Amino acid sequence: MFGALATKLFGSSNDRKVKAYHPRVAAINALEPAFAKLSDDALRAKTEEFRSRVEGGAELDELLPEAFAAVREAAKRTLGQRHFDVQLIGGMVLHEGKIAEMKTGEGKTLVATLPVYLNALAGKGVHVVTVNDYLARRDAEWMGQIYKFLGLTVGVIVHGLDDDERREAYASDVTYGTNNELGFDYLRDNMKYDMSQMVQRGHVYGIVDEVDSILIDEARTPLIISGPLDDRSEFYNTIDAFIPRLSKEDYELDEKQRTVVMTEAGTEKMEQMLREAGLLKTDDMYDVENVSVVHHVNQALRAHRLFTRDKDYIVRNGEVVIIDEFTGRMMPGRRFSEGLHQALEAKEHVQIQPENQTLASITFQNYFRMYEKLAGMTGTALTEADELMDIYGLEVIEVPTNMPVARRDEDDEVYRTAPEKYRAIIELLKECKTKGQPVLVGTTSIEKSELLADLLKKEGFIQKDFSDPTAFAGLFDEEHATTDKVFAVLNARYHEQEAQIVSQAGAAGAITIATNMAGRGTDIQLGGNPDMRIKAELAGIEPGPEFDRRAAEIRAQCARMKERALKAGGLFVLGTERHESRRIDNQLRGRSGRQGDPGRSKFFLSLDDDLMRIFGSDRLDGMLQKLGLKEGEAIVHPWINKALEKAQGKVEARNFDARKNILKYDDVMNDQRKVVFSQRIELMKDANVAETVKEMRHAVIDDLVGRHIPANAYPEQWDAAGLKEEVANLLALDLPVDEWAREEGIADEEVRERLFKASDEVMAKKLDAYGPEVMTYVEKSILLQALDHFWREHLVTLDHLRQVIGLRGYGQRDPLNEYKSEAFNLFQGLLDRLREAVTAQLMRVEIMTQPMQPELPDMVAHHIDPMTGLDELAGDADPIAQAGRMLGLSAQDGDAPEMAAAERDPADPSTWGKVGRNEPCPCGSGKKFKHCHGRLA
Structure with missing residues (x-):
């Protein structure tokens, strides 16, 4: 107060x-x-x-x-x-x-x-x-x-x-x-x-x-x-062979929830099999180092116990093809993600296609x-x-408006059922059409907009086809603006066409059905937008007297139509249901009443709507029936608006918490991403990286000596044989480390210095042989490529870790803190492996020819639209073709079948079928396909 x-x-x-x-x-x-x-x-x-x-x-x-x-x-x-x-x-x-x-x-x-x-x-x-x-x-x-x-x-x-x-x-x-x-x-x-x-x-x-x-x-x-992973067929086949050895007591299956998890006995049995196969990096299967192996074991178990051939998928022409659970249709070219499709291919003993790997990601x-x-x-x-x-x-x-807002926001109308609500909407649309008031109908999804369009068609309305730019002219027949039963439907898919349609939603008598997000960024002017009309309708006419005459006619017509729309009350925004966020509702309302224009907004709800259903519609339904609410009648009261806004506020708070929680996990990866990316830029900027390489080599030697020569140990306690072997493997040096251990008064520091000196001499000889320019190029290339390789592996491991880390909550441990701790250890491991890999490669490198620029991997970009669940950047925009992605599926290139090499005629490209970009070109040139016939124009 x-x-x-x-x-x-x-x-x-x-x-x-x-x-x-x-x-x-x-x-x-x-x-x-x-x-x-x-x-x-x-x-x-x-x-x-x-x-x-x-x-x-x-x-x-x-x-x-x-x-x-x-x-x-x-x-x-x-x-x-x-x-x-x-x-x-x-x-x-x-x-x-x-x-x-x-x-x-x-x-x-x-x-x-x-x-x-x-x-x-x-x-x-x-x-x-x-x-x-x-x-x-x-x-x-x-x-x-x-x-x-x-x-x-x-x-x-x-x-x-x-x-x-x-x-x-x-x-x-x-x-x-x-x-x-x-x-x-x-x-x-x-x-x-x-x-x-x-x-x-x-x-x-x-x-x-x-x-x-x-x-x-x-x-x-x-x-x-993302990009394709290296061929790991043997890995998938090995794990697949273990699953049939598990008995029913080794896993718990819940078909209703479509989950399957191994029991303690099953875990022990699987751990033993993995250990014997040499697939575990440590003895315990659930150590963080083995998280990727555990992930693929779980996917193989799902493939065998949850997915049934000829029900969930079929095998056709040596390929596993998904069957859409809703339509029962085959979905060629679509693949399950996270290695599940590869697990199914291993189960059915068909050729295993490479798994897509995240090469880089950011929120x-x-x-x-x-x-x-x-x-x-x-x-x-x-x-x-x-x-x-x-x-x-x-x-x-x-920021205040230039002119006071004259729009009238009316209380919501709440109906018991969805059919009653839609009948009321249709009647209101007819009434607006008769008096020439333009209406923008906001729906929450493409599906709902098409449902309303079908209902209008049953009432004799005709949906306008805007594929032809001249179709806009039909909207502005002044004589029939209030009698022609035409309407437009648009959704956030074809942005330029969408902008043209929504720009004319203010014409007298226009009915435009849109998803809530469609047409943002485009102004709705009463009477229609003359500039957009001129651009669409006069596209084929050269500037000149005829163009100016037609343009003046369009502007005059828009001005007359604006007067009619103003007399009818301005743009009427009609919401077919409340969104879970007040912000989306306000976006829709805000399309009306621009620059002081009159306008009106109203939402129609039913107890079948998602928001009403979630917030206790059963009790409300019984209460409305007791109060004697008849079919076709609505309840209208400001209290209902306030109650709904409170419910929306709760949903918004819940969604905020969810996004904040996701961000906390992503921040862990982001901190590491910033370190890796900034390090890459420093390496690319450096004229000479020899000192960096030397520091890495010396750090590797430090680790080797530290592992095999314990602090304060006598020479007879040293693992001289193990150190000699690792020096040979990592540094490619055959040094008498075992003889050094027998020398009188020798200490670990002296061994370290001798290893430093021997490795530095090898690199100095390479520098003399190849010259500083070539060596700098080679060192930089190996550093960057090794860093990228280990970073990609790290991203996959973090992704797998994130999927299972929630289980730590059952042990009364905070999953986020556990994730931070494990991610830090994994990053330390990445740096150790990077040092070892770079050192080993450079100690062995022999340069035969002039080095070529390293190639970037094949890449595909993805961004899932949170409103539809579809991949915005997929090759096809057809929602039916994309439906698989809503089920967590990922798209692959093309549907063309692979052709056996023997069936390909080098002189006839039509016989080649689908050729992998990194395969040798079938023409016989000896080049990769992507550098020959597959080269992009």
Whole structure:
């Protein structure tokens, strides 16, 4: 009560923060007349003036009023748009490294130009991050007019660019790109073997558009680059042979939960078999060193006891093909992940295909936390303010609207059943159509949007096909706007087409059904967006009198349609159910009422909806029946809205805790990733790595001596034979270590010095023989390749460890602390193995020819869309073809069958079938396929 009174008297804390920006807004406005008098050249010259001041030590904050005034003037001259005062405030919020929450239609894209220009003056590059390629291209082209007018360079990063194009784009003053592309470029850069091959140049300042979508929704799934593992057929076959030896007493099977675990007796039996086969690195099967072996044993057990041939999969043409459990159809080309498919292939004794291995991965949380200064903008962030501050250190500032919001947000209507709810929605859509009010219908999934589309079709409505750009013209038949029964359906799949459709959702009488996330970043203007229509409808007409006449007609038609839409009450946003997050509901509501336009929003719910079902609908159903709620009637009350918002708040808190917990585990890997990646860059920068190699060699010798010559031991207690053997294996040196042990008065320190001297002499001879330039190249190449090899192995081990570490909780131990401890030990082991491998290779290396540049492995990028569960970067966008991924399956290249070498005619490529990229080319050239006929154009 006192808090509400204080807010009324003194304003909220957000109001006070916004008020603090007003003096600088006044300063920028005072400069406007002076900047308006400048010629184009004089205005452009301001950029060099500002840059020289920054180089002279001036802070960016000192330049802010003048820089913002310059951008405002440039926008007026290039785009015909002038930044509002509230947009100046938004720009200052972004410059300070905060999140600006600005309602839909307030011009966030234009706001970003202010801090982007100011921060680009430092010459270190600014990244503007968007949610899809279409928006990256659109914004770079649209806002690029301002930057180019002021003398800045603009680049755009989208899918399909080569490294040279990417490097040029990142070298620009301003770089637009998608979150996926920027993250993958960072990962790929840290797999390169030379600094000149890298494309990014650091992470100084970034602005994330739709920041809540990228930093919260998409943060649930990491970016992954994967590649094929080496052939391990023998390993899978060996483990597969052990499973039939287990009896029913050796494992517990739960078919309902589809789980199978070994009993204590089974574990002992399996441990003995693995020990005899030499597959265990230590005696105890459950030591962390054996975590990968245990993982594959569990997968083999699942393959034998949970998966049935001709029910879960079939064997066809020597391949294991998955059967979709929902449709019963075969899914060729789809494979189970985590080694399960290989276990099935071993079980059925068919050829085992290589398993995909994670080569590199990173979460968006850890990628975006690398920026020295990060900012974001969105229409909805306040409900997630705690998470954004906790994870990223980003404060959310609510920027006031330029015009007061006139939208009317009505109370929810709650029905007993889903059919009743949909009947009410259909009736309301008919009513809106009759009076010419545009409606945007928000659904929670593609499936629900298609269900509603089918119901409309049964009522005589026709779904508009927008594959042809001229289809837009049909939406704007003014005579029939209220009588033609047409509607549009869009979902977040085809971004450019989606933007065109949603931009016309404000036309009088338009009905647009969309998933909640679809069309973000595109403004819905009442009457339709004339610019988007001109681009779509006049695409084939050259600029000239005819083009100008048609464009003027479209603009006049949009203006008339806007008047009709305004009279009908503006855009009506209709939600078909509540989302588990208030933020998504607010995004949908915010599509209506832009720039002071009238509008209306309402949600229709039923007790069958997910959120209602989870929060006690059984009791509520009985209560509503007792109160005499009849079929087709709805209950409407503000209390229900409050109760639902509380429920949503609980779900949001639970999801935040889940994401935070995932991040705690990922932070462990991230700390190690930073060490490895920074070490790679140091190695690539170093002109000479001989000293690093020498330190590693001496550390290996230290370990060898320490293992075989115990501290304070007499020479007769030394393991001289073992030391001699290991010196031969690791250092390729045949030294009389056993004779040294018999020398009078010798100590471990002297043995160590002799080994140092002998190994240093070998390397000195190699240096004399091959020259410093060649040796530096070889040392660097071996170091980097060995580091990459062990890091990839380490990633797989950590992944397997993470899957089983939760079981430590049963022993009253904290799984996270256990994971940290084990991961640290594994990392220490990685460093030890790296030193030994590099030393052994360099001590044996013989250089016969001029060394070639090391090749990067074959790579495939993945990012699972958290809203659909589909791999956004898979080759096919067909949701049915991708359905396997929702079941934890991973896609492989193509469906073409392998051809036996004997069946291939070197002169006829049509007989080659599917050829592995690293196989010898069937043409007989002797080159790998990827360097010959399989070379990418």
